[in-house]
Every structure is written in C-alpha cells, then in structure tokens.
Amino acid sequence: MALVVAFTTMSSNLCRAQMPPEAAPVLQLIYSGDTDAAVEAARSMEGADTQNPLGYLLEGEARWWNIYCDSLEFKWNFVDAWRLAPNVDDGADLAPAAKSIALADAWLKQNETADMHLYSAMGYMLRARLLALHGDNRGTAHAGVHAREHLLHALDLDPQLADADTGLGLYNYYVDTLSSVAEFLRFFMGIPGGSKVEGMRQLQEGMEHGALTAVDARFYFAKNLRTYDH
Numbered sequence: 001m002a003l004v005v006a007f008t009t010m011s012s013n014l015c016r017a018q019m020p021p022e023a024a025p026v027l028q029l030i031y032s033g034d035t036d037a038a039v040e041a042a043r044s045m046e047g048a049d050t051q052n053p054l055g056y057l058l059e060g061e062a063r064w065w066n067i068y069c070d071s072l073e074f075k076w077n078f079v080d081a082w083r084l085a086p087n088v089d090d091g092a093d094l095a096p097a098a099k100s101i102a103l104a105d106a107w108l109k110q111n112e113t114a115d116m117h118l119y120s121a122m123g124y125m126l127r128a129r130l131l132a133l134h135g136d137n138r139g140t141a142h143a144g145v146h147a148r149e150h151l152l153h154a155l156d157l158d159p160q161l162a163d164a165d166t167g168l169g170l171y172n173y174y175v176d177t178l179s180s181v182a183e184f185l186r187f188f189m190g191i192p193g194g195s196k197v198e199g200m201r202q203l204q205e206g207m208e209h210g211a212l213t214a215v216d217a218r219f220y221f222a223k224n225l226r227t228y229d230h
Contacts, residue, residue, distance in 0.1 A: 019211040026058045031215050038062035053100035053119040060096030060126045084133040097126040114158035121150035166206030166213040173199030
C-alpha cells in the first residue's frame with residue numbers, strides 16, 4: 001500500500017510535462033551520442049526502482065538510436081533507415097519496450113494517471129519503431145493503435161501533457177501519409193485515421209513544451225518536412 005501511495009505522489013508530480021530529475025542526465029547521454037553510457041545509467045534507474053517503467057523506456061530509447069544509426073542507408077536521395085541492418089540483432093532491444101508496457105499497465109490497474117498512460121504509450125511507440133524496421137506492418141499498426149489509445153487517455157487526464165502530443169503527432173502524420181494500398185488495409189483493420197496538419201501541430205507542441213520527447217519531436221518534425229512536404 002505504501003508503494004502505491006509513494007508512486008501515486010510521484011505520478012501526480014509528473015503532470016504538466018515536468019522532467020523527472022533522474023531522466024535528464026540519461027537523455028543528455030542519449031542525445032550526446034553516448035548511448036552505451038545511457039544504457040548503463042538507465043539500468044541503474046531500473047535497479048533503483050524496479051516498478052518504474054521510465055528506466056526501461058530510456059534504455060529502449062538509447063538502444064533504438066543505436067539500431068537506427070546502424071540501419072541507415074542511402075536510397076532515393078535520402079539517408080534513412082527503412083529496414084533492420086543485417087548485422088543488428090534486436091531481440092534484446094524489444095525487451096525494454098515490453099517491460100515498460102507491462103509495468104505501466106500494472107500501475108494503471110491500481111491507479112489511472114496521465115503519466116502511466118504516457119509511459120505505456122511510449123513503450124508501444126518504441127515497439128512500433130522496431131517492428132517497422134522488421135517489415136512487420138501489422139504489428140507496427142497494432143502497436144501504434146495501442147499507443148494512440150493510451151495517449152488520448154493521458155490527454156484526457158492532463159490536457160497540458162505535451163509529451164502525449166508528440167506521440168499523437170507521429171500517429172496522425174504517418175497514418176495520413178499511407179499509400180492507397182495501405183489506406184485500403186487500414187480501413188479493413190479498423191485503424192483510426194489521421195491528419196498531417198494536426199500531426200505537425202502536435203509535434204510542434206511536443207517540440208516546444210515536451211519534457212521527455214522534445215528532441216524526438218524536433219527530429220521527426222524536420223524528418224517529416226524533408227521526406228513528405230519539401
């Protein structure tokens with residue numbers, strides 16, 4: 001019971017896009033390119049609080065950028081990652097996403113908070129990015145839909161949670177850029193539609209006001225403009 005009360009107090013303090021203090025140095029390591037140190041720092045967070053999804057999310061984020069950079073290739077006059085590099089084994093890299101989802105969902109069964117919905121969504125978003133490089137379109141779509149559901153719940157509970165806008169912005173933008181064949185499949189799979197315009201607005205909100213996702217929001221905002229609009 002004491003653990004629930006303590007985590008509820010921590011959760012309430014995360015609303016309004018406040019940066020958890022233990023997350024800031026790990027994010028700094030990630031976006032400085034020192035992902036190995038970021039993984040170790042994230043694992044220290046996991047050991048310090050085994051029931052908190054955040055450490056696993058940050059470990060997954062650090063691993064993701066390693067995979068993304070290893071998978072980059074030049075194609076169609078772009079440098080990007082379209083498929084998993086042959087030398088990358090990301091079996092262990094899916095584990096942090098699964099662990100963060102399980103922990104966040106366990107907390108949600110006890111106490112529904114905006115940050116736990118956000119953490120679950122971030123786990124599904126990480127899973128979607130990894131599955132996309134595997135070419136698993138169905139798995140990517142299902143993970144995206146689950147993320148969207150949690151993000152909408154998060155914003156219902158805290159309309160000022162800009163990190164949730166980042167995730168919804170990604171969903172709305174990419175769903176609206178699907179090919180006609182993918183649109184046909186989306187209809188029969190019951191995947192909700194999106195809007196590029198709304199997606200870019202939400203990404204800008206996350207870029208300007210997000211705590212955990214501001215850098216990711218800026219990266220994908222620029223990438224979307226480059227790939228689809230400019």
